[in-house]
Amino acid sequence: MRVAPKDIQSFRDDFTYSNSAEAIERFPFPFAEDEYRYSVNMEPHLPKGGEGSAYEKFLDIDEHYLSEMAEREMVLNEMPHRCLAMAHMDLACWDMVERVMVSLSEDYPDYFSLTREGDRWSWENKLLNIKDQFTFGDSSSLPMPPLDYIGRQVQGDFALLDQREGDLFLDAGIITCPADWSLAFDAGMSFKEWHGPVPMAHSEGIFDRALKYLIAIPVGKPVRRLNWTLTVNARMDTSPEKYHEWGHERTSVTPENVGEKVYLRVEVQVLDRMPRSNAMMFSIRTYLLSLEDLVTNKEWAVRMHRAMKTLPEPLINYKGLTRFHGTVVDYLSQFDPLN
Amino acid sequence: MQTEQSNGVVSKPVYQPVELNPKSSFHLFIAEQNVTPAMQSLYDHCLKDKKVTVSSDASDPELLKSLACFPLVGTLYLAGTEPFIWRVASYARQAGLRPDQMLMMTPVTRERHLFCCHCYQITEGVTYSPFICAGCGLSLEVTDHFARLHSAYFGYQANAEDRANLPERREVS
DSSP states (O other): OOOOOOSOOOSSTTOOOOOOHHHHHTOOOOOOSSSOOOOOOOEEOOOBSSTTOTBSSSSOOOTTHHHHHHHHHHHHHHOGGGEEEOGGGHHHHHHHHHHHHHHHHHHOTTTEEEEEETTEEEEEETTTTEEEEEETTOGGGSSSOHHHHHHTTSSSEEEEEEEETTEEEEEEEEOSSOBSOOHHHHTTOBHHHHTTTOOSTTTTTHHHHHHHHHHTOOTTOOEEEEEEEEEESSOSOBOGGGHHHHGGGGGOOOTTTHHHHEEEEEEEEEEEEOTTTOOEEEEEEEEEEEHHHHTTSHHHHHHHHHHHHTOOHHHHHHTTOTTTHHHHHHHHHTTOTTO | OOOOOTTOOTTSOOOOOOOOOTTOSEEEEEESSSOOHHHHHHHHHOOSEEEEEEOSOTTOHHHHHHHHTOOTTEEEEEESOHHHHHHHHHHHHHTTOOGGGEEEOOOSSOOEEEEETTTOOEEEEEOEESEEOTTTOOEEEEEEEEETTTTEEEEEETTSSOTTOOOOOEEOO
């Protein structure tokens, strides 16, 4: 059984966001080993984990769908520049429209439907009460630009990477729940440039290997990897743009509130080659789980403790955990029998 | 936030000593305001077809015209402040020049342009961190993360996590 979308909860102000027991069970827990280390960790994006798993479908629609779409609308209303597409990315945007509409309508026929007669397409999103007819490839036939239009109907951030000169360029995206990076600033950057601030991985040759691997990905062979950080409060929009508003929350973690206040933030990142533009669609689907919900799974609790305890100092600083990392490790230690 | 590492942020440009490209049959030297001694020396040693343009404005129509008809066998040499160099380079890219056709000389000052991630304004003449944003007035931490498109470095509020605790002032190079 898949979890159905539930009523809207908030990722800001009163933070009413919560996970059901089913959502906790299907959470994409990222640590495969006790000791944390860097790796490219990519695998084919194929179904895994059976029915209801976060990896069952190409795009995961879960109980937070309506909440995340409401949050995205709030971000874009306030900061329209959080969605941008350079002029040469128009075709890539339409590639994405097709990829998302086709996979959503095939995987979730109760929620989404798509009818195609040549270039005349009819799209219905029953969850958001959207029903539109448009001409595929003609941006003037949609009520808003294609990336904006489809991005507001699917969970997760999306970046479209232009491939040229043996490199990938961040030339379009709809980024409303980033783990502390700015699309407005990083727009147009090459693969290594936009990863510029990441510590350790450059000298370990990780980005060279990753880029070589990514530019060779063919159409129809998407890959995925997991990334993670810790977020204070269930805040989706941990963007630099808003850092002056949320940064102080990092000083609010205490031994008493750490379990409910600190969330493991996991990104399931999928890279998928687009057929017309040869661009790469890079989807970043974010999941949030409070530590007190996480430790209800005994295995995760132990592993989480060990991964956090062995996290190298440069990564603690880079991920912005410096102020509360110790409190997290202390809290988790009570669940580790070897401690 | 994105903190700087002792091993360096990869997006920060590194300027190598510039030599004449021996394979090139046309050499265009563009300098901001003054031809630097290093560029003058290159120019004097260049025995092929060559031209110097001095301009204080990267979007100077004459300058853009010379980029628009730039030959495939040409090499472009750039001298001036970092924002000027990268702005001209960005126009040159739009005009179809390849990255290997552009040689950038070490910027004449260490002044940076700083992009505020909160209000998107660019503050000029930045030599130390934290630096007050000319747009929103916040004290910004000056990072080494550089965007060629903005010709600017990334800045974020230095004391957002603890208002009472502003990092000590340090020079940036």
